[in-house]
Amino acid sequence: EAQVTQNPRYLITVTGKKLTVTCSQNMNHEYMSWYRQDPGLGLRQIYYSMNVEVTDKGDVPEGYKVSRKEKRNFPLILESPSPNQTSLYFCASSLWAHEQYFGPGTRLTVT
Amino acid sequence: AQSVAQPEDQVNVAEGNPLTVKCTYSVSGNPYLFWYVQYPNRGLQFLLKYITGDNLVKGSYGFEAEFNKSQTSFHLKKPSALVSDSALYFCAVRSDSSYKLIFGSGTRLLVRP
Numbered sequence: 568e569a570q571v572t573q574n575p576r577y578l579i580t581v582t583g584k585k586l587t588v589t590c591s592q593n594m595n596h597e598y599m600s601w602y603r604q605d606p607g608l609g610l611r612q613i614y615y616s617m618n619v620e621v622t623d624k625g626d627v628p629e630g631y632k633v634s635r636k637e638k639r640n641f642p643l644i645l646e647s648p649s650p651n652q653t654s655l656y657f658c659a660s661s662l663w664a665h666e667q668y669f670g671p672g673t674r675l676t677v678t
Numbered sequence: 679a680q681s682v683a684q685p686e687d688q689v690n691v692a693e694g695n696p697l698t699v700k701c702t703y704s705v706s707g708n709p710y711l712f713w714y715v716q717y718p719n720r721g722l723q724f725l726l727k728y729i730t731g732d733n734l735v736k737g738s739y740g741f742e743a744e745f746n747k748s749q750t751s752f753h754l755k756k757p758s759a760l761v762s763d764s765a766l767y768f769c770a771v772r773s774d775s776s777y778k779l780i781f782g783s784g785t786r787l788l789v790r791p
Binding site: 598600602607608609610611612615617623625626657659664665666667668669670671672 | 684710712714721722723724727729768770772777778779780781782783784
């Protein structure tokens, strides 16, 4: 089954404790992206990647890191999480940044 | 700079009536436009896209959208709404010269029986 998977689905952590949210796709897509969804703000792009070792900033990259060492994986790293990073996070993939397939989401709470 | 505006936080329609969810955009270069839907407790799903060609684009679940270059709009439409269409709808745009994607703030569609 073609899908985008994210782990964990739910995470509660404390300020400053490094965390990684994994994202993996099995569709051989070149394009992968991370978004955060906040009430009233819609979806905002954090980082995107057009291919292995090629990443670029979206609209809200501050406080986040990504890497694309393999085509199928695109982890999101929060080196020092803060409460304003409490949000619902989505990973997505697509061919050539056209229609995207989204993962199920990761709800992160930083206390 | 790229931007997307969805001027209505919520749209209410009766089942069987036509629906329109509005979207206007601003982008440098040629726009690539998308609509996505988010059902309660489910992920986001692609509905339709405009890349080039016919201004009227047909998508999933009977939805369509009309690209209007002069008005920089890409409104989502459906001739006859269903209660099951109730969801959160997002418009998104990117330029043909950039891979950065901008989403609107979303419009909640409520279809009453």
